[in-house]
Amino acid sequence: MIVASHLRRVVCTSRxxxxxxxxxxxxxxxxxxxxxTPVSVIPDPSILGYPxxxxxxxxxxxxxxxxxxxxxxxxxxxxxxxxxxLPFNIKYEKKLLKSIPFSRQLQQYHVEFEKLxxxxxxxxxxxxxxxxxxxxxEVKYRSPLWxxxxxxxxAVLNFSSIRGLSNLPYLPLQEASLLWCTSLTASDPYLxxxxxxxxxxIYVIKYGIDLGSNPIMEKMLKSPFAVWLAFSLMLGxxxxxxxxxxxxxxxxxxxxxxxxxxxxxxxxxxxMVGLPTMAAKKEQMSQMLTLDDLTKQNREAYNSVREEGHRxxxxxxxxxxxxxxxxxxxxNERIAQLEEELERExxxxxxxxxxxxxxxxxxxxxxxxxxxxxxxxxxxxxDKL
Numbered sequence: 552m553i554v555a556s557h558l559r560r561v562v563c564t565s566r567x568x569x570x571x572x573x574x575x576x577x578x579x580x581x582x583x584x585x586x587x588t589p590v591s592v593i594p595d596p597s598i599l600g601y602p603x604x605x606x607x608x609x610x611x612x613x614x615x616x617x618x619x620x621x622x623x624x625x626x627x628x629x630x631x632x633x634x635x636x637l638p639f640n641i642k643y644e645k646k647l648l649k650s651i652p653f654s655r656q657l658q659q660y661h662v663e664f665e666k667l668x669x670x671x672x673x674x675x676x677x678x679x680x681x682x683x684x685x686x687x688x689e690v691k692y693r694s695p696l697w698x699x700x701x702x703x704x705x706a707v708l709n710f711s712s713i714r715g716l717s718n719l720p721y722l723p724l725q726e727a728s729l730l731w732c733t734s735l736t737a738s739d740p741y742l743x744x745x746x747x748x749x750x751x752x753i754y755v756i757k758y759g760i761d762l763g764s765n766p767i768m769e770k771m772l773k774s775p776f777a778v779w780l781a782f783s784l785m786l787g788x789x790x791x792x793x794x795x796x797x798x799x800x801x802x803x804x805x806x807x808x809x810x811x812x813x814x815x816x817x818x819x820x821x822x823m824v825g826l827p828t829m830a831a832k833k834e835q836m837s838q839m840l841t842l843d844d845l846t847k848q849n850r851e852a853y854n855s856v857r858e859e860g861h862r863x864x865x866x867x868x869x870x871x872x873x874x875x876x877x878x879x880x881x882x883n884e885r886i887a888q889l890e891e892e893l894e895r896e897x898x899x900x901x902x903x904x905x906x907x908x909x910x911x912x913x914x915x916x917x918x919x920x921x922x923x924x925x926x927x928x929x930x931x932x933x934d935k936l
Contacts, residue, residue: 621727629802717793745789
């Protein structure tokens with residue numbers, strides 16, 4: 552990251568002096584020396600892009616024509632930026648409140664789609680997705696996030712422009728100072744500005760200054776631990792930013808908290824710009840799906856699919872158990888039949904065995920009779936002799 556930043560600065564300086572710099576073995580040795588050289592002319596637009604170049608030129612022209620200090624120009628830029636974004640924020644709030652009923656129905660479609668997908672019913676999931684798309688066309692639904700893109704783009708443009716001028720560094724901005732900040736291209740040595748801006752940023756995010764109120768963020772940042780964690784992360788990041796960027800950001804937050812926020816919480820002003828009263832908005836926002844609601848619905852959908860899968864599995868197991876019991880009963884009947892057949896065969900064998908024994912006895916008796924008769928006849932012959 553450091554090498555890329557150094558290279559960008561070298562390229563910016565070389566474009567200003569109309570000298571082409573090519574990265575080679577000799578350029579690497581000149582990086583550290585070249586990056587310390589401030590520039591007094593805004594770089595070529597092809598380096599950071601024409602939007603950034605145009606915005607940097609606009610800021611520089613405003614400072615040159617007015618002759619005011621750079622910190623005043625940065626504060627004025629923050630004031631104008633926040634003021635110019637007010638119509639977009641009003642449009643975003645209108646679309647957000649209008650989309651709340653539709654978003655609940657779309658979330659229901661999404662939950663049913665996820666159930667079908669988790670069950671493995673891909674055809675049903677595709678049908679449900681098609682129904683969701685047709686519903687969007689029918690109600691002409693468009694996500695309200697599209698209306699916040701200009702605000703995000705303008706914030707990125709301001710960030711890139713002011714950070715780019717500080718990274719060059721741009722000589723007039725480098726020579727400018729404010730109180731304890733001896734150079735606006737360097738970070739605040741005492742972290743006073745980053746601390747104030749971090750606290751104001753958390754306040755703006757939590758209470759939705761640009762929207763009058765933000766119940767969702769209020770609930771998310773309700774815990775002191777969450778507030779301190781967000782504050783610590785933001786302070787750590789902003790401590791690395793140049794003072795010029797923090798001054799612009801701080802002035803924008805001050806305008807938001809002191810002017811825009813109170814105006815958007817005033818029912819008279821809200822009626823003038825076509826917004827509902829704060830009471831009506833609170834009632835509508837209460838119907839909006841929060842992150843907890845989405846998490847709960849997804850968890851319920853997952854649990855229902857899991858319970859249904861468990862029920863189907865138990866039914867399958869019960870059916871298999873019944874089948875095994877039926878098979879076991881049939882096997883027991885077959886075993887009983889085989890035992891009866893075996894018993895009959897055993898009785899038959901016993902009868903055969905008894906018959907054989909009787910026959911053997913009769914044959915032995917006949918043999919003995921024959922032997923006796925033979926012996927008698929021989930005795931008679933011997934007596935005659």
